[in-house]
Amino acid sequence: MNAAPRSGTRTRLLGDRPVGPGHPVYVTGEIGINHNGDLAKALALVDAAADAGCDAVKFQKRTPEVCTPRDQWDLERETPWGRMTYIDYRHRVEFGEEEYRAVDEHCRKRGIAWFASPWDTESVAFLEKFDLPAHKVASASLTDDELLRALRATGRTVILSTGMSTPQQIRHAVEVLGSENIVLCHATSTYPAKAAELNLRVINTLQAEYPNVPIGYSGHETGLQTTLAAVALGAAFVERHITLDRAMWGSDQAASVEPGGLQRLVRDIRVVEESLGDGxxxxxxxxxxxxxxxxxxxxxxxxxxxxxxxxx
Incomplete structure (x- = not known):
């Protein structure tokens, strides 16, 4: 459980790590479902993130029957495992407790934290079985007040992505979560996102709008330079999707960073933050x-x- 930050500060705790101005950028490798339901691939992605120097990896957790609209359950689609219904596919790529226990153990061995984006309240309860440094709200879930209230009740730091959301929707979500224990991330929810639509100066807009909240960046672009620009603009938390191979099957793979690129990204983030100085x-x-x-x-x-x- 995270200790509450001092009132009026722009620092939050992710586990024992302070996140905010004056602290090292917290770098997260977003695995999501890029493991395609394969535990060996998930552990290999944990290794890639740990080897690159990431602070954490992040997964996504869904209850398929809750998160998949009923009228889509029986729609069939081609997958790497053959033709199957969409609800069967959602189960095929979803990890259960056995897999997450293995992830938890492996992350401890590698000295890297892990957490996840729950997409429903049942998934929040599932993730609470583990001692996680934070929970993440995906941009798609920003308007789900029931989910936000469940996350607030855990007492853990909540990282909120703001893609596909209006300023009014963001303000409402912050009010539901409470601003005292959140990290707010600028994001553009296109996969991959065009440079012209990243609008990185929103980082500064959020810094001005929420002076007591650390501001981060969740990127879905290709390339690394724009994420470094986000750090230069003051992002205290950075998240990028990671993959073993961008040619792998899956909707997020093309907007992900491969292991070699991840190593360069973390290296260059550390150079940029050192070069920023104190002003x-x-x-x-x-x-x-x-x-x-x-x-x-x-x-x-x-x-x-x-x-x-x-x-x-």
Whole structure:
């Protein structure tokens, strides 16, 4: 269970990890259902995320009979396992307690956290069997007040994605969840999303609109550079879909990052966040030599908190 943050702060806890300005970006590899119901693939994706330096992986949890409209149950579709009804397909890609126990054990061995997006209240109760650092609200579930109330009642940090949602819908969801224990993520719910529709400056809009809430980014684009731009704009939490192979069967695979790209993404996020600094303009010791060599007009370096003025 997460301890409540101090009132008025922009920091939340995901397990024992603080998330917010001044803390390392919390990087999550979204496995979702990219495992295609195969536990070995799920564990391999956990390994890929751990090897890349991610802080967590995320899954999706549904009760198929609740989340699948009744008129779609008997519709048949082609799948890698042959032709089957849609409700049978939903069961085919859904993990149960045995699989999640194996995921939980493997994540502990690899030193990486895991959590999930429950799509119904039964799935919330299922996930509460595990000691998770957070729950996630998928953008599609932002308007489900019953689900939001169930998640709030767990007392865990709730990460809320805001794709396909209006400012008014986002405000209502925040009111239902309560702003004191959430992380709010900008997202565009297209798979894959076009760069022209990412609108990353919404990160800054959300920062201004919710001054006591850490703002993150859940990306569904191809490529890595736009996610790095989100970090540069102040995203404190980053989530990207991950896959073993973008050519695999499944609707999310094309908008996912393969293991090599994930390693580069995490590496570059750490470089970007280090390079952002604290915003205080200063003259570094490393600049004094070039200053003496290149500055034609002598001046005085203003005093800093840790150094006397330097005459040049």
């Amino acid at each position: 205080v303009k200063r003259v570094y010791d490393s600049e004094l030599g070039p200053m003496r060599k290149l500055r034609r007009v002598a001046g005085t370096v203003a005093a800093s908190a840790d150094r006397e003025p330097v005459a040049v």
